Amino acid sequence: KRLITIAIDGPAAAGKSTVAKIVAEKLSCIYIDTGAMYRALTWKALKNSVNVNNEEALIELLESTDIMLKQNSRGQLVFVDEEDVTYDIRSNEVTNNVSYVAKHPKIREEMVRRQQMLAKHRGVVMDGRDIGTHVLPNADIKIFLIASVEERAKRRYEENIKKGIHADLNELKKEIEQRDEIDSKREASPLIKAKDAIEIDTTSLSIQEVAERILLIAKDI
Numbered sequence: 080k081r082l083i084t085i086a087i088d089g090p091a092a093a094g095k096s097t098v099a100k101i102v103a104e105k106l107s108c109i110y111i112d113t114g115a116m117y118r119a120l121t122w123k124a125l126k127n128s129v130n131v132n133n134e135e136a137l138i139e140l141l142e143s144t145d146i147m148l149k150q151n152s153r154g155q156l157v158f159v160d161e162e163d164v165t166y167d168i169r170s171n172e173v174t175n176n177v178s179y180v181a182k183h184p185k186i187r188e189e190m191v192r193r194q195q196m197l198a199k200h201r202g203v204v205m206d207g208r209d210i211g212t213h214v215l216p217n218a219d220i221k222i223f224l225i226a227s228v229e230e231r232a233k234r235r236y237e238e239n240i241k242k243g244i245h246a247d248l249n250e251l252k253k254e255i256e257q258r259d260e261i262d263s264k265r266e267a268s269p270l271i272k273a274k275d276a277i278e279i280d281t282t283s284l285s286i287q288e289v290a291e292r293i294l295l296i297a298k299d300i
């Protein structure tokens with residue numbers, strides 16, 4: 080059986096991970112959330128008071144950090160040095176610092192190396208910012224998901240409320256815009272649509288509809 084590789088990129092809170100999980104499950108592929116890896120390192124840096132602008136200190140930290148993504152029936156679990164950080168890496172503090180950590184070329188190089196290793200000899204659906212452009216440039220399918228910032232902030236707001244996390248719609252909108260700005264303007268593998276990616280605007284689509292579109296494209300491969 081041929082192993083399919085699907086790259087899903089796009090700005091913050093565009094629904095990438097929810098869609099990627101559904102598609103991976105339907106195609107019996109593994110799902111790899113690369114954002115969780117940058118978040119995991121950010122979590123550890125904050126915990127150890129390592130400055131997120133200090134590339135050398137961060138790369139040293141990353142080299143001695145084990146980041147593991149595990150799938151179980153309830154979704155994806157994230158472990159840092161065997162500690163379950165699944166919830167901690169979604170905190171506001173991590174969210175608002177992760178783009179600074181992800182700016183550094185050496186950090187990206189090492190993360191990409193680990194991500195490519197995870198994808199080797201497997202069917203994968205991988206989501207992030209640079210999957211179609213750098214991590215899996217030969218992916219069978221490249222998807223670029225976009226949605227208006229209002230819609231993305233609203234989705235994140237509802238997600239937070241459901242999880243019992245305090246949320247302010249305007250604040251979320253500002254944070255999403257700021258993160259997109261840093262991710263798009265950085266020198267090293269910025270957030271950009273790959274030339275051969277298919278763009279899907281999810282603003283007025285449901286998660287299920289987006290997943291179905293991608294599955295339809297996968298059928299032709």
Ligand code: C5P
Nearest residue numbers: 113114115117177178181207208209258
């Ligand atoms: O996908 P998520 O929003 O969890 O990603 C968190 C952050 O990690 C992004 O805002 C970006 O700074 C960084 N990231 C990245 N490259 C990826 C995935 C995430 O730079 N492939």
